[in-house]
Amino acid sequence: MLVPHSRLGVRACAGVCNICCLPRPYRYDKLNSRSERLVGPAEMVRKRKARLRVSAPRVSSEEQREHLMVQAAKLYYDLDRTQSEIAKQLGLTRWQVGRLLHEARELDVVRIDISPRSPRRPDLESALQRRFGLQEAVVVPVTVDDDGFILDAVAQAGARYLASLNPRPKTLGMSWGRTMAAMVRWMPHNWNRGLHVVVLNGGIGRTSSPNQPVDIAVRMAASADGFATIMPVPAILGLRSTKEALERDPTISGVLQAAQKTPIACFTVGALSQQSVHVESGHLTTTEVAQLRRKGAVGDILGRFIDRDGRIADEAINARTIGLDPRELRDKECSICVAGGKSKHAAVRAGLIGRYYNVLVTDEQTASFLLKK
Numbered sequence: 001m002l003v004p005h006s007r008l009g010v011r012a013c014a015g016v017c018n019i020c021c022l023p024r025p026y027r028y029d030k031l032n033s034r035s036e037r038l039v040g041p042a043e044m045v046r047k048r049k050a051r052l053r054v055s056a057p058r059v060s061s062e063e064q065r066e067h068l069m070v071q072a073a074k075l076y077y078d079l080d081r082t083q084s085e086i087a088k089q090l091g092l093t094r095w096q097v098g099r100l101l102h103e104a105r106e107l108d109v110v111r112i113d114i115s116p117r118s119p120r121r122p123d124l125e126s127a128l129q130r131r132f133g134l135q136e137a138v139v140v141p142v143t144v145d146d147d148g149f150i151l152d153a154v155a156q157a158g159a160r161y162l163a164s165l166n167p168r169p170k171t172l173g174m175s176w177g178r179t180m181a182a183m184v185r186w187m188p189h190n191w192n193r194g195l196h197v198v199v200l201n202g203g204i205g206r207t208s209s210p211n212q213p214v215d216i217a218v219r220m221a222a223s224a225d226g227f228a229t230i231m232p233v234p235a236i237l238g239l240r241s242t243k244e245a246l247e248r249d250p251t252i253s254g255v256l257q258a259a260q261k262t263p264i265a266c267f268t269v270g271a272l273s274q275q276s277v278h279v280e281s282g283h284l285t286t287t288e289v290a291q292l293r294r295k296g297a298v299g300d301i302l303g304r305f306i307d308r309d310g311r312i313a314d315e316a317i318n319a320r321t322i323g324l325d326p327r328e329l330r331d332k333e334c335s336i337c338v339a340g341g342k343s344k345h346a347a348v349r350a351g352l353i354g355r356y357y358n359v360l361v362t363d364e365q366t367a368s369f370l371l372k373k
Helices: 041-055 061-078 083-090 094-106 122-132 147-163 178-186 213-223 240-248 250-261 286-294 326-331 342-353 364-372
Strands: 010-013 016-019 027-032 035-039 136-140 171-174 196-199 227-229 264-267 269-271 297-301 304-307 334-338 359-363
Touching (some): 061 083, 061 094, 083 094, 122 364, 136 147, 136 364, 147 178, 147 334, 171 213, 196 213, 196 250, 213 227, 240 250, 269 342, 297 342, 304 342, 342 359, 359 364
Parallel strands (some): 136 359, 171 196, 264 334
Antiparallel strands (some): 027 035, 269 297
């Protein structure tokens, strides 16, 4: 008796089994040594196509990655897509997209050209930030080798930087001198209403000068419709005991405490020369300048004369100097030095080595000098 199998088309009779032609072209496909399954026409076609693809030339994984890199960079930089949108479009994770964009920068697939509208040298700025660990650097190009011209260009850049601070400072500590006086002239009117300006160091001189702290602080406060707290004492006194007595005076100690509390400080460094504002104001004699030079001084910061390594050069003169200790500048949220010109190269470098500032506004010649050392 014949017993037909409805699916396999198998005839079984008297214990003999024969496989007949199947109604459709099925075949057995071995999965492993322990199981089998039937494969239909559609899957057979798919497998044949797969074999053809294997035999075709392959695109290397490096080429595939670069293609993805270009796609991601184009979407991000040219089409302003977010990393989440790019990840969804390319079937990647946000981490993978971020990695592709990072590699695109490293491999020069993407090059970013910063072109500020105001004259700047972003290449030197970045180099200074990397070299000295600065929070910010502003470098202005110069076309002439003239310290007077450079001073004005650097002062203008300093004013622009200060006026762009966000959030606006409620209090600002300031030093004095020719660069600070020039910077105040460039400050925009009403740039920070109600600003409290605090003078950081003494500076009342025996001779009249437009570069003295009272005049500079008052003009800075006026530019912001604010007010100023001045330190009505000389920068360098004749006797150490006089300096110590003044620091105990409630009025002077109150100004010193206000100077310590200001989160933002803006100042310059001075070159050691016979044309120094300290000589001009009568704080130093020409003999003392020569003495400081012999002891290795290269310039001053807040009236404190420092050597090439940023250390105090003459303890005796330092003991007679009144004002904020430059070491306290290191604790400021923003400590801005505005200085340029060949005469100040050594002093600017000494200030960087001493870590007295985390923002530097200078000229390209000074920047190049700093980066060569």
